[in-house]
Amino acid sequence: MSNPARAEIEDLQGMVDLASLVFKSEMGKIFPVLFSQENVENMTIVKEEGRPVSMIGLLPREISFFGHRMKVGLIGSVCTHPDYRGKNYGAVTLAKAEEHAIDIGLSLLIISGGRGLYQRFGAVRPPGTKRILVKPGRTASMREAKISDIGKILDLYRMKPLRYIRNFTDFEKTFSTGYAEARKAKTYLSEKAYITVVEREDNHYVIEYGGGSKDVISLTRGYIEKLGLKGCIIVAERHFKAEESLPIEFPGTAKIISKRSFFDQMEGYFTEIMPSEDYDRFVETVERLSLAEFNQEVFCCSKFKGLPLSLPNYGFDYI
Numbered sequence: 001m002s003n004p005a006r007a008e009i010e011d012l013q014g015m016v017d018l019a020s021l022v023f024k025s026e027m028g029k030i031f032p033v034l035f036s037q038e039n040v041e042n043m044t045i046v047k048e049e050g051r052p053v054s055m056i057g058l059l060p061r062e063i064s065f066f067g068h069r070m071k072v073g074l075i076g077s078v079c080t081h082p083d084y085r086g087k088n089y090g091a092v093t094l095a096k097a098e099e100h101a102i103d104i105g106l107s108l109l110i111i112s113g114g115r116g117l118y119q120r121f122g123a124v125r126p127p128g129t130k131r132i133l134v135k136p137g138r139t140a141s142m143r144e145a146k147i148s149d150i151g152k153i154l155d156l157y158r159m160k161p162l163r164y165i166r167n168f169t170d171f172e173k174t175f176s177t178g179y180a181e182a183r184k185a186k187t188y189l190s191e192k193a194y195i196t197v198v199e200r201e202d203n204h205y206v207i208e209y210g211g212g213s214k215d216v217i218s219l220t221r222g223y224i225e226k227l228g229l230k231g232c233i234i235v236a237e238r239h240f241k242a243e244e245s246l247p248i249e250f251p252g253t254a255k256i257i258s259k260r261s262f263f264d265q266m267e268g269y270f271t272e273i274m275p276s277e278d279y280d281r282f283v284e285t286v287e288r289l290s291l292a293e294f295n296q297e298v299f300c301c302s303k304f305k306g307l308p309l310s311l312p313n314y315g316f317d318y319i
Helices: 009-023 037-042 089-103 116-121 147-157 168-176 213-227 259-273 276-288 291-299
Strands: 044-048 051-065 068-080 108-111 129-134 162-164 183-189 193-199 204-211 232-236 246-248 253-256
Touching: 009 037, 009 044, 009 051, 009 068, 037 051, 044 089, 051 089, 068 089, 068 259, 089 116, 116 253, 129 213, 147 168, 147 183, 147 193, 147 204, 183 213, 193 213, 204 213, 213 232, 253 291, 259 276, 259 291, 276 291
Parallel strands: 068 108, 204 232
Antiparallel strands: 044 051, 051 068, 051 162, 108 253, 129 232, 129 246, 183 193, 193 204
C-alpha cells in the first residue's frame, strides 16, 4: 500500500479529475479555492502509478465566535478511485491530514459528511441549526446580486456573531461559480439584508444570509413572491430570531484535534461567558478527559455555560 503524502502542484489536475469522477461534478469549477495552487500544500493524497487515487481536501479557515477567532480546517472532497477501494486509503489519508492540520495550528476539523469513516476517526455531530418555514407576507424590494455587490454582501455578513472569516478575493472566486453547498445558487439583496437560495428536491432553502432577522425574513418573502412559491425554508443559526422554528441536524461532523490550540484560541470566549470559578472547574475537568471525551463535552453534552458549541452554517464555505 502506498503511503499518503502532501500534494504538489503537479498533482492538482489529477486531484480535480479524481474528485470529478467520484462526485460526478466539475469539482474544480465548483470549488476553485479548494482546488487551487495556493491550497495544494494542504491536500493529502495517495498516488498509484503516478496519479492520485485517494485524497482528503483540506481548506484552512477561521471562525468568529462572537469576536473570538478559532482556526479550523474544512474537510471535503474525500474520495478514493473505485479501482482502489478496500485498501484503507481513506483512514490513513485522513490521519495524515490531521497531522498536517495540527502542524499548521488548526484546532478543529469540520467535515462535510457523517460517514462511518469520520465517526471512527473520532468526529462527532455538533448541535444542529434552525429550520424556519417562511410563508408569503410583507416583502422587501429586492434584486439579484451581482459580482459587484460582494462588498455589500460581506458588510452584511460581518453582522453575524457566528460566522466564517472570509477573504474578499477567495469569496469573489467562490461567488463567481454560481454554486453554494455544491448546488446552483442565487443571491438576492435588499437595502438591509441578503439571502442565498438553493433548490432541493422538497423545497427552496435559504442556506446563507446577512442582516437582521426581520429583514432576512422580509427578503425571503420577496423571493417567495417573485417565484410564486407557497413557502421557503431558512436554515439559520440558533441566534436567529423567529417566532417558530424546528431543529435541523448539522450537515457534517467535527473533531477537535488539539486541546492546546483549542484553548489558546478560545480561552477569551470561555472566560467572557463563564464566571472565573466555573472556568477553572471547566479546565480541570478537561484535563482529565481524553480527546474523544473532550469532543463529547464540547459538542454533545455539557453542563458548562456556552456549551455545547454550535458551528456556523456552511453557506458559501462548504467544500
